[in-house]
Amino acid sequence: MFSKDGAKFSSEIQELEQSTSPSNYNSDDHIALYMNTSQRGLLQETNHNKSKFKLGRPTVHPDTESTPSNFQIPSRPLRIPFVKKIDWSSLWKKAKVWIKEPLNMVLFLWIVCVGISGAILFMVMTGMLNSALPKKSERDTWFEVNNQIINALFTLMCLYQHPKRFHHLAMLVRWRADDVLKLRDIYCKNGTCKPNERRHMSVVIALLHVNCFAQYALCGLNLGYPRSKRPAIGVGLCLAFSIGAPAFASLYGILSPLGKEYETDVEAQGPGSGSDPTRLQPKSFEKRYSFMSRESTRVQEPNPEWVGGLFDLWDDISLAYLSIFCTCCVFGWNMDRLGFGNMYVHIFTFLLFCLAPFFIFNLAAVNIDAESVRTALGLTGVVLCIFGLLYGGFWRIQMRKRFNLPNSKFCFGKENLTDCFQWLCCCYCSLAQEVRTGDFYDVVEDKFYYKEMDSVTGGRPSSNQAGVIEENSTRPLRTSGVYAPGWHQSEEEDSQRGTNSATEPPFVAVIQK
Numbered sequence: 001m002f003s004k005d006g007a008k009f010s011s012e013i014q015e016l017e018q019s020t021s022p023s024n025y026n027s028d029d030h031i032a033l034y035m036n037t038s039q040r041g042l043l044q045e046t047n048h049n050k051s052k053f054k055l056g057r058p059t060v061h062p063d064t065e066s067t068p069s070n071f072q073i074p075s076r077p078l079r080i081p082f083v084k085k086i087d088w089s090s091l092w093k094k095a096k097v098w099i100k101e102p103l104n105m106v107l108f109l110w111i112v113c114v115g116i117s118g119a120i121l122f123m124v125m126t127g128m129l130n131s132a133l134p135k136k137s138e139r140d141t142w143f144e145v146n147n148q149i150i151n152a153l154f155t156l157m158c159l160y161q162h163p164k165r166f167h168h169l170a171m172l173v174r175w176r177a178d179d180v181l182k183l184r185d186i187y188c189k190n191g192t193c194k195p196n197e198r199r200h201m202s203v204v205i206a207l208l209h210v211n212c213f214a215q216y217a218l219c220g221l222n223l224g225y226p227r228s229k230r231p232a233i234g235v236g237l238c239l240a241f242s243i244g245a246p247a248f249a250s251l252y253g254i255l256s257p258l259g260k261e262y263e264t265d266v267e268a269q270g271p272g273s274g275s276d277p278t279r280l281q282p283k284s285f286e287k288r289y290s291f292m293s294r295e296s297t298r299v300q301e302p303n304p305e306w307v308g309g310l311f312d313l314w315d316d317i318s319l320a321y322l323s324i325f326c327t328c329c330v331f332g333w334n335m336d337r338l339g340f341g342n343m344y345v346h347i348f349t350f351l352l353f354c355l356a357p358f359f360i361f362n363l364a365a366v367n368i369d370a371e372s373v374r375t376a377l378g379l380t381g382v383v384l385c386i387f388g389l390l391y392g393g394f395w396r397i398q399m400r401k402r403f404n405l406p407n408s409k410f411c412f413g414k415e416n417l418t419d420c421f422q423w424l425c426c427c428y429c430s431l432a433q434e435v436r437t438g439d440f441y442d443v444v445e446d447k448f449y450y451k452e453m454d455s456v457t458g459g460r461p462s463s464n465q466a467g468v469i470e471e472n473s474t475r476p477l478r479t480s481g482v483y484a485p486g487w488h489q490s491e492e493e494d495s496q497r498g499t500n501s502a503t504e505p506p507f508v509a510v511i512q513k
Contacts (some may be wrong), residue, residue: 019097121146144368145377151222189258189259194262200252203252207250215238299449300448307436308433311429332347334434334438339445357384361384389423389427396420
């Protein structure tokens, strides 16, 4: 006879046998791993090392009492799901969607170039190419060429990212309401308030700046010294800081309060954070939508169009000359007022895209003895400077998508490729068309609205409109434009008009109605 504990254990075994897997479980997609589950006296049994067990009954030794410790606990197969099949078709579809984005395409090319040069550099250092390159001079040349290429690629990446990081540092020092919200979207998980967020953000931003400056120092050592005279300690320190700083910044962003979730912003608010979410959120909301009580009746353009053709550059002489001789400045100003980021960040980034590759690759060619390699590196820098115009093509794509502007598919039937091709072939014409389109419409929170001169003030904004402009002067919003018939002016404006209001013509929108 079994004891009560033994009966209880037998019932547990029966329940395990009767348990079934979920209905949506597919055993073909997993590998079953059978493991022995032991309890109490099972470890003392001699047969516990067997690879397979069957459900058995508890055994009782004749000279001992039937206690639960003498039972051989039966094993139950434990299924651990290991991935057996990969859906390559869905993975391939996701990869094709990812690579269609221009920024992802450039990043992929950068990774490929770094991977190829890094692999060649590794094989030369380890002697794997000694049979193909028997002479030491040849191996030294290949080492220096690939070393300079990797150095140039990482330096260019830091140069392109540094204007944005300087802007983040400026917002961190300034710490206004809008700056806090923007920095939270970038560095805080879910864009919510975190305890002592300003201090933690300062650590991450400082490490990112260390990464850039260490890479610049490494680039200076590689360009300023030949390989035989290059200080190994300096190169090692710069390399360690340039690699370790962004890695530590990533870990810090994940493990610090910036990467953690909190139930409410008030709980996350620490005593020394320096900001009050209860004040920041309503203030930003009020600033962003302070005009909506009046602007809500504006007439939105449902199907906006590009103003003028691509080659109508000389329709506006002043705009034509500005687009030709001040391309970067006009581009940055236009992106700022359309809501695509800070003007100065765009200006410096555009300049770096169009100038930095030429200097970096030509300076890298100085330490290379082979004439053909030096020529190839110089031409590479020139080609990359030309392709730097694709920075404007990328933001033309964003402008077309955000404001629902018509697309063109004359370049292999691809609209994104057509926008980039237009900037490569005639960057001045593309920029002038974008500026004309931005001037023709009123830009309000990612939407285009009809524009019309105010007949009351003779084209000047009214007193209330001027207040809105002053309040939102830091945002790329322009409030002069047409209002729908339901909009009424203030009593002060009516009193200013006096008796002459009866003789003034009505709005065009009223006539249309």
